Amino acid sequence: MNIHEYQAKELFDRFQVPSPKGKVASSPKEALDAAKWLDVKNLVVKAQVHAGGRGKGVFKNGFKGGVHLVDSAEAARDVAGQMLGQVLVTKQTGEEGRFVRKVMIAESVTISRELYLAILMDRESCQPVIVVSTEGGMDIEEVAEKTPEKILREYINPLAGLQAYQVRKICHNLDLNTNARQFGRLLHSLYKLFIECDCSMVEINPVVVTTDDHVYALDAKFNFDDNALYRHPEISAMRDKDEEDPREVAAAEYDLNYIGLDGNIACLVNGAGLAMATMDIIKHFGGDPANFLDVGGGASKEQVTAAFKIILGDPNVKGILINIFGGIMDCNIIAEGVIAAAKETGLPIPLVVRLEGNNVEMGKATLAASGLNIVSADDMSDAAKKIVAAVQ
Amino acid sequence: MSILIDENTKVLIQGITGSFGARHASLSLAYGTQVVAGVTPGKGGQKFENVVPIFDTVSHAVNETGATASAIFVPPAFAADAILEAADAGIELIVCITEGIPVMDMMRVKAMLVGSKSRLVGPNCPGLVTPGHGEKSHGGCRIGIAPGYIHKRGNVGVVSRSGTLTYEAVWQLTQLGYGQSTCVGIGGDPINGTNHREVLEMFNNDPETEAIIMIGEIGGNAEVDAARWAKDHCKKPIAGFIAGATAPPGRRMGHAGAIVGGEDDTAQAKKRILAECGIAVSETPSDMAKTLLELWGK
Numbered sequence A: 001m002n003i004h005e006y007q008a009k010e011l012f013d014r015f016q017v018p019s020p021k022g023k024v025a026s027s028p029k030e031a032l033d034a035a036k037w038l039d040v041k042n043l044v045v046k047a048q049v050h051a052g053g054r055g056k057g058v059f060k061n062g063f064k065g066g067v068h069l070v071d072s073a074e075a076a077r078d079v080a081g082q083m084l085g086q087v088l089v090t091k092q093t094g095e096e097g098r099f100v101r102k103v104m105i106a107e108s109v110t111i112s113r114e115l116y117l118a119i120l121m122d123r124e125s126c127q128p129v130i131v132v133s134t135e136g137g138m139d140i141e142e143v144a145e146k147t148p149e150k151i152l153r154e155y156i157n158p159l160a161g162l163q164a165y166q167v168r169k170i171c172h173n174l175d176l177n178t179n180a181r182q183f184g185r186l187l188h189s190l191y192k193l194f195i196e197c198d199c200s201m202v203e204i205n206p207v208v209v210t211t212d213d214h215v216y217a218l219d220a221k222f223n224f225d226d227n228a229l230y231r232h233p234e235i236s237a238m239r240d241k242d243e244e245d246p247r248e249v250a251a252a253e254y255d256l257n258y259i260g261l262d263g264n265i266a267c268l269v270n271g272a273g274l275a276m277a278t279m280d281i282i283k284h285f286g287g288d289p290a291n292f293l294d295v296g297g298g299a300s301k302e303q304v305t306a307a308f309k310i311i312l313g314d315p316n317v318k319g320i321l322i323n324i325f326g327g328i329m330d331c332n333i334i335a336e337g338v339i340a341a342a343k344e345t346g347l348p349i350p351l352v353v354r355l356e357g358n359n360v361e362m363g364k365a366t367l368a369a370s371g372l373n374i375v376s377a378d379d380m381s382d383a384a385k386k387i388v389a390a391v392q
Numbered sequence B: 001m002s003i004l005i006d007e008n009t010k011v012l013i014q015g016i017t018g019s020f021g022a023r024h025a026s027l028s029l030a031y032g033t034q035v036v037a038g039v040t041p042g043k044g045g046q047k048f049e050n051v052v053p054i055f056d057t058v059s060h061a062v063n064e065t066g067a068t069a070s071a072i073f074v075p076p077a078f079a080a081d082a083i084l085e086a087a088d089a090g091i092e093l094i095v096c097i098t099e100g101i102p103v104m105d106m107m108r109v110k111a112m113l114v115g116s117k118s119r120l121v122g123p124n125c126p127g128l129v130t131p132g133h134g135e136k137s138h139g140g141c142r143i144g145i146a147p148g149y150i151h152k153r154g155n156v157g158v159v160s161r162s163g164t165l166t167y168e169a170v171w172q173l174t175q176l177g178y179g180q181s182t183c184v185g186i187g188g189d190p191i192n193g194t195n196h197r198e199v200l201e202m203f204n205n206d207p208e209t210e211a212i213i214m215i216g217e218i219g220g221n222a223e224v225d226a227a228r229w230a231k232d233h234c235k236k237p238i239a240g241f242i243a244g245a246t247a248p249p250g251r252r253m254g255h256a257g258a259i260v261g262g263e264d265d266t267a268q269a270k271k272r273i274l275a276e277c278g279i280a281v282s283e284t285p286s287d288m289a290k291t292l293l294e295l296w297g298k
Helices: A005-014 A028-038 A073-083 A140-146 A164-173 A177-196 A226-231 A246-253 A272-284 A301-312 A331-345 A360-369 A380-391 B019-031 B058-065 B076-088 B103-112 B163-175 B196-205 B222-233 B255-261 B267-276 B285-296
Strands: A022-025 A043-047 A067-070 A087-089 A103-107 A111-122 A127-133 A151-155 A199-210 A215-217 A220-224 A257-260 A265-269 A291-294 A319-326 A351-357 A374-377 B011-014 B035-039 B052-055 B069-072 B093-096 B119-121 B127-130 B141-144 B153-160 B180-185 B211-217 B238-243
Touching (some): A005 A103, A005 A177, A005 A220, A028 A103, A043 A073, A067 A073, A111 A140, A111 A177, A127 A177, A127 B103, A140 A151, A164 A177, A177 A199, A226 B076, A246 A257, A246 A301, A291 A301, A301 A331, A319 A331, A319 B163, A351 B163, A374 A380, A380 B285, B011 B019, B011 B058, B011 B076, B019 B069, B019 B141, B035 B058, B058 B076, B069 B076, B069 B141, B076 B103, B093 B141, B153 B163, B163 B238, B180 B196, B222 B238, B238 B267
Parallel strands (some): A265 A319, A319 A351, B035 B052, B069 B093, B153 B180, B153 B211
Antiparallel strands (some): A111 A127, A127 A151, A199 A215, A199 A220
């Protein structure tokens, strides 16, 4: 799950991670009030969308830039008026862009140094790792590729937590000198936030040292562990469904794990590994998968019906492949669910079903007797070949 | 022989009275597995299906029944605690089926198990099966949620992160007439107890296992690590499959994750490294057993 910049700022304030003063606004009037409340000369107005590249983005109304520096509360109000209710297109949003519902008004600081700081869960060592670099404000992947020696990692024992010597070492390696104490406090606070909020990643690019010697977290990106959201209702509440693929939001309501892709063959599979393998085999035989969809171990009639509706809502989809290894579940019950879902949704496109497992003969017979245009397949290769042929 | 479990393994089930745990406890009993105890706090003294005694704590259950393996079916919020309780009670093999455990919890569990004599398999895994010699492999040891009847006792070891892909491989083998020594689902979570390499080592040392199928997927470097180990140490033929060649990049891994993860964790890279290490990589998931048999000279 991702959050907006202004929500990250709320978390920073709660955990005392220093960041420039700021406030969120949903209307030009609120923007004016926020700017007056901040009571500083130099302000920045930032469009709130879940996408990078905002500064160089262009609004569909022609207004240029999702991040603007202004020098009065009135100017902040006017810029907010140009952004709110408009669609911002950046290199990360695709052509369709993102609708801007909120802007953040913040104090603009004068930067003397930019650093990179991230904390993430390292799956190999099963520990959190702090990643820092002197090359803040840059594309960090590019830094990693061209100058890997400029990326430093510090692993944290999860039972002991972040130690003081580790903070000193990081500050020394970043040549922080007089700002070491402030950066150290920021790092301790950020580590606490990372652990207590069940983050899988928090990345601050950049952490800045200002000309008046403050250390601030500027732009932050958070990822939270979905498995742990149950114990963080305040973070779950930050979810902005408007920023997510509506198909994925609908799928989540039925406990379906769905990821939309660009192809034309939809698939519906039980189990994540088999679902990935099904996409792979469609591609292997010359087709193009339209999605990843794991219905879990159950594949109930309600789930299959919901899955059909989501799949059929994608205009690119020209055929459906169902691949179920009903190890313990009765294949006949799955077949009945598929038929019910097909009848309810009308089934306007070819459907190939590959069932395997418990009571499979009966399941196949039920599908054959349904009178619907359902093609049965014997194994995964057979199923993939049949659906690829059907959509050509 | 087999690895980790055999038909004499005494199994206890944590969360035996929940609907998920109860269903699979029944299926394991029906398969002929020695399910000797259940644990549900507050229900000690009762019996499951009038046969299996239920205890309040794992240590009490172990003292009374001599169970050495545990299957965990408790909800995600309580699973880390259940794993640590099993380790504290001296359980040798802890198999955690539960899906959806917070990563932070598993990170702490993993650190706390360092130096423990318990081995953890999972979480978020289908468990293990050592098939029996009876009809449809009846009489074997089934810990977890795999369908028992698809197995056949034999000489192929199977290790996989995914449940349904394991069943796929097992079923292909069984239909071609080749049985399995033990099938191990190590689970799909980023932090798990036992990895591919450790299972390969056990298969390599097991006299009954003559050939191995290793199934992996995108993300992390467990398969690559296992393959590199196998190149120098494993004497048995291995066939492999890696799922996720068509998965969109970056969907599960964050921006900074890609730096630490490195370049070896795409399906294409893993397949290439597996092949370089002498593993026969199956082109499609339909050919996992066939690929093994060709390499094995059968």
